[in-house]
Structure formats: C-alpha cells, structure tokens
Amino acid sequence: QVQLVESGGGVVQPGRSLRLSCAAAGYTFTSHGMHWVRQAPGKGLEWVAVISYDGSNTYYADSVKGRFTISRDNSKNTLYLQMNSLRAEDTAVYYCAKNQGGWDVTTSGSDYWGQGTLVTVSS
C-alpha cells in the first residue's frame, strides 16, 4: 500500500527557513519522479517543484525559483523541500505527490498524494 507522509510544517517568521520531508513507502521510490504542490488557504492548487526519479533533474515554479530546493534521498525513501527566504504568500498546505509513470515519465499524472503539511509564514 502506497503511503506518502509529509512532515516539517509549522509557523515560521518571514525571511526564515523551513525544510519539509515526505516519507514514501509501499512502492519502489527510486523509480518515480516526485512533485511538491501547495494550496494556500481557500485557494487553488499551485505546482511548486518536481524532481526526477534519480534526482538529476529539477524544475521549479517561478514563484519559488531561487528560494526553494527540492531534493531526495533514495536510500531513505524520502523527498525534501528546503524553503528559504519565506514570505507570507508561501503560507499553504504543502503536498508531496508521486508520478504514476516510472523513470522520467511525467505524463501519467500524480496517482498518490500525501495528506499535506501546513506552513504558516507570519511574524
């Protein structure tokens, strides 16, 4: 049974940093790319970042480029999102999501999602 469990959310002051984690289980983590997607309170979904199955390729939304870093530790079956220089507009629930397609295939959508972790940026 596939499980994705996010952690690391909380309240942080503007300008500070936070690292989110997503622990994966129940499938071959090393074979699938992963995404971070966020949702501000009462708003729609916003794609944040993607990382390839082996970590060799990463892409970011313009809104977080240069401030956020997606990474993975395939030996620990864990995905990360390092968030620096946080702003009030980064306040959201952050979801990790698994690519359904294996290897570099991203065109089959995200078939499993975590429950989300809330990040609140406020002084």
Next chain:
Amino acid sequence: DIRLTQSPSFLSASVGDRVTITCRASQGISNYLAWYQQKPGKAPKLLIYAASTLQGGVPSRFSGSGSGTEFILTISGLQPEDFATYYCQHLNSPIYSFGQGTKLEIK
C-alpha cells in the same frame, strides 16, 4: 509558461445531471493533461490523464476529451459524491501548472 484557464469557475447542478468543465491552454500541449477531483480538507485525486485515459478505479461516468489547447471533463449522471472542486494540470515538463479550479455545487 503555459497557462491553463478553466471554465466555469463555479457550476451548480443537480444529481443526475450531465456537466462539462473546459480547460484551455495558452499554447498547444498535445494530450499532456490530467484532471483531478478535490474535496474539502483532502488531497487531490487523479481522475484522468493523457486527456482521456480514465484512471483505474474511477467511475466510468467521468470522461475526458480534447487535444492541443482545449480539453473537456464530462461527468454523466452526477452522483452526490461528485460535488467537489476539479482541476486540470499540464503534464509535460518543465512546468506542471494547474488551472484555477471549478467548484461543482449542488443546486
């Protein structure tokens, strides 16, 4: 960057109705499109990918069509559990943007 625009943003319908939601891309994206359903407080659920391929376990009353710049999600015979918010997503790298969402409410 590719922008996805959904219409309508809000939709009111009754159980048993057939409804359609449109997603328009700012440039051609072939069939690299997915549809998700999200209920309050829950993670999104994949319904359709590659514009028209039904995800396993999703009821056949959901269907998708389109290619290029215009895509349609159709729900035939609305059930009470279908009242939710629906999102389209671009599926080809490097940016995987979402549409702004369509909230489907009970009339």
